[in-house]
Amino acid sequence: MKLTFxxxxxxxxxxxxxxxxxxxxLKQLVIDGKTIKNIVIALYEAEVNVxxxxxxxxxxxxxxxxxxxxxxxxxxxxxxxxxxxxxxGYSTASKKVREMGFGAGMGLPNIKKNTDELFxxxxxxxxxxxxxxxxx
Amino acid sequence: MAxxxxxxxLDPAKCIGCTHCMKACPTEAIRxxxxxxxxxDDRCVYCGQCHRVCPTHAFFVVQDDLAMIRSxxxxxxxxxxxxxxxFPGKYSEDQIYDGLKKVGFTHVYEVEQPQQILIDSIxxxxxxxxxxxxxISIYCPAIVRxxxxxxxxxxxxxxxxxxxHNLAAHFAIEQLLAEGANxxxxxxxxxxxxxxxxxxxxxxxxxxxxxxxxxINMNKLYNEVMKVISDKEVPDHSDQxxxxxxxxxxxxxxxxxxxxxxSRSIAIxxxxxxxxxxxxxxNDQVEDIDFVEMRACDQSCAxxxxxxxxxxxxxxxxxxxxxxxxxxxDISAEAVKVNTHELKEKLVLDxxxxxxxFIFGKDRAxxxxxxxxxxxxxxxxxxxxxxxxxxxxxxxLAEDMVNNKAKMSDCIFLQQMxxxxxxxxxxxxxTNVQKKWGTDRFKxxxxxxxxxxxxx
Ligand SMILES: Nc1ncnc2c1ncn2[C@@H]1O[C@H](COP(=O)(O)OP(=O)(O)OP(=O)(O)O)[C@@H](O)[C@H]1O
Ligand code: SF4
Ligand SMILES: [Mg+2]
Numbered sequence: 001m002k003l004t005f006x007x008x009x010x011x012x013x014x015x016x017x018x019x020x021x022x023x024x025x026l027k028q029l030v031i032d033g034k035t036i037k038n039i040v041i042a043l044y045e046a047e048v049n050v051x052x053x054x055x056x057x058x059x060x061x062x063x064x065x066x067x068x069x070x071x072x073x074x075x076x077x078x079x080x081x082x083x084x085x086x087x088x089g090y091s092t093a094s095k096k097v098r099e100m101g102f103g104a105g106m107g108l109p110n111i112k113k114n115t116d117e118l119f120x121x122x123x124x125x126x127x128x129x130x131x132x133x134x135x136x
Numbered sequence: 137m138a139x140x141x142x143x144x145x146l147d148p149a150k151c152i153g154c155t156h157c158m159k160a161c162p163t164e165a166i167r168x169x170x171x172x173x174x175x176x177d178d179r180c181v182y183c184g185q186c187h188r189v190c191p192t193h194a195f196f197v198v199q200d201d202l203a204m205i206r207s208x209x210x211x212x213x214x215x216x217x218x219x220x221x222x223f224p225g226k227y228s229e230d231q232i233y234d235g236l237k238k239v240g241f242t243h244v245y246e247v248e249q250p251q252q253i254l255i256d257s258i259x260x261x262x263x264x265x266x267x268x269x270x271x272i273s274i275y276c277p278a279i280v281r282x283x284x285x286x287x288x289x290x291x292x293x294x295x296x297x298x299x300x301h302n303l304a305a306h307f308a309i310e311q312l313l314a315e316g317a318n319x320x321x322x323x324x325x326x327x328x329x330x331x332x333x334x335x336x337x338x339x340x341x342x343x344x345x346x347x348x349x350x351x352i353n354m355n356k357l358y359n360e361v362m363k364v365i366s367d368k369e370v371p372d373h374s375d376q377x378x379x380x381x382x383x384x385x386x387x388x389x390x391x392x393x394x395x396x397x398x399s400r401s402i403a404i405x406x407x408x409x410x411x412x413x414x415x416x417x418x419n420d421q422v423e424d425i426d427f428v429e430m431r432a433c434d435q436s437c438a439x440x441x442x443x444x445x446x447x448x449x450x451x452x453x454x455x456x457x458x459x460x461x462x463x464x465x466d467i468s469a470e471a472v473k474v475n476t477h478e479l480k481e482k483l484v485l486d487x488x489x490x491x492x493x494f495i496f497g498k499d500r501a502x503x504x505x506x507x508x509x510x511x512x513x514x515x516x517x518x519x520x521x522x523x524x525x526x527x528x529x530x531x532x533l534a535e536d537m538v539n540n541k542a543k544m545s546d547c548i549f550l551q552q553m554x555x556x557x558x559x560x561x562x563x564x565x566x567t568n569v570q571k572k573w574g575t576d577r578f579k580x581x582x583x584x585x586x587x588x589x590x591x592x
Contacts, residue, residue, distance in 0.1 A: 001507055001508045016419070016421070019419065023418070028494060028503055029500050029507075030498045030500055030503065031500075033289030034289070036289070037289065037419075037420060040419050040420075041420055044419060044421075063504065065500055065501055065504065
């Protein structure tokens with residue numbers, strides 16, 4: 001089954017809506033709690049990155065019997081050096097974002113830790129695509 | 137969760153088949169069928185929201201017959217301190233205790249004693265490195281059920297220590313045995329503020345068997361005591377309260393537990409607030425909290441559905457009362473006169489297991505198929521969430537349809553459209569609605585129930 005959501009850049013109050021909805025679906029699918037938690041954490045971090053760093057984005061989730069595929073695409077500044085961005089503690093978050101309690105530079109490393117497969121593509125000044133796959 | 141016993145039910149003579157309870161239920165456990173509300177016991181967590189909002193007081197709570205206490209020589213009433221708070225201020229604690237004796241009990245115990253034993257015991261759990269944080273109190277059984285069914289992964293965070301009623305039950309037994317009673321001669325009765333505690337006492341989670349012999353609803357007991365209570369001087373019962381502490385008295389109020397535990401703690405009251413918090417907790421979006429107290433009722437047990445008083449006045453009386461009592465730590469172990477160590481061991485609960493509630497069964501392929509169907513059906517429903525279909529909202533109706541418990545034509549708006557398109561007759565449409573809400577439903581009746589604020 002397929003679920004789609006949109007995300008608005010800068011809208012921290014509503015960040016986390018797609019991941020909560022996905023969680024509700026997964027909880028009905030007889031999937032172990034640990035796996036669900038990994039998925040929700042990874043998707044949440046990816047959503048927050050759109051809110052914190054990009055202008056707007058979409059989330060497309062596909063679930064089949066064996067796996068979940070989550071694609072978070074945004075229009076935004078892009079990531080110039082993905083390897084650098086993946087390092088724990090690296091962040092370009094603005095002062096405002098830090099004040100909201102984000103910007104520790106832990107989001108992408110956390111996504112890596114909580115997903116089975118992770119693909120990031122990015123084009124500067126265009127946007128970023130983060131694809132995450134988890135097997136049940 | 138099959139085979140949940142029923143602890144509350146509806147009087148069909150009083151139920152007017154409105155939508156109040158169905159809309160208020162936090163677990164969507166209620167549907168209206170043939171003009172009457174029906175509770176799904178598998179989904180129900182016994183929070184009591186339906187009782188609160190019912191304009192005709194159609195819900196009732198099962199209880200044991202008060203006469204059964206007579207078969208015991210030692211008749212112990214165990215009640216949470218909150219019960220004292222609901223009596224009018226003009227009655228003293230002794231007059232209330234005396235009233236309970238007149239009702240037929242030989243021993244009167246408030247359950248929150250000796251509280252220091254429970255405080256120490258919970259602190260031991262919190263100090264244990266293995267305890268997942270935040271640790272969650274098991275005090276409110278409605279919350280425990282909610283977690284088992286809807287947040288199964290969080291059952292690990294529940295603190296495996298029994299509630300005050302167990303503490304007092306063990307304590308009362310030890311004291312009576314020391315006085316020379318035989319165990320069989322002792323009957324323990326618990327006065328409950330809510331359905332959740334009845335369920336917890338009658339079919340306990342994490343305990344092999346129930347410790348009490350019977351349950352009495354607090355509003356019933358209140359009425360019985362009010363019939364016989366004296367406003368004259370009565371014998372002094374303060375020796376029965378020797379172990380009652382300030383902490384014990386306010387334990388059942390909001391922050392009554394959380395103020396003792398962890399360097400950072402949170403207290404939540406109200407079932408809907410608890411749901412919101414649990415959603416976050418489940419997503420790992422709660423940081424650095426050691427202890428969480430969660431109670432289903434607004435103002436915690438002062439808002440229990442079986443209490444007679446106004447919840448805010450009850451809180452005020454208890455807070456005032458607590459000031460007159462010593463701190464739990466100042467009540468010495470010798471005064472308690474029981475084997476503290478043994479009592480502590482009895483407070484340990486067995487692990488509480490998750491009981492996840494799967495709406496569509498456990499076959500993942502089938503579940504996915506059904507969920508996709510729900511998605512498609514929802515597209516056609518108007519999203520008004522009016523409840524006229526007998527389900528709490530459009531989404532719930534779609535789920536019921538997929539589970540073969542409802543039909544597309546249950547939606548009154550779709551019916552209207554179909555009529556307009558000539559797909560069904562007006563006659564058919566009206567019989568559909570009558571099936572849901574009863575044939576007499578649409579007759580004029582000036583005594584019809586359900587006026588604004590009825591039931592307040
Ligand atoms: N969608 C995105 N668009 C543009 N830049 C991004 C995006 N996602 C991540 N980045 C860049 O990568 C950096 C590291 O991201 P990461 O999620 O690890 O940390 P953070 O978002 O800065 O802080 P945290 O996630 O801990 O709150 C960000 O500071 C940002 O420069
Ligand atoms: S808060 Fe107290 S009265 Fe209300 S359901 Fe929980 S235990 Fe019962
Ligand atoms: Mg981030």
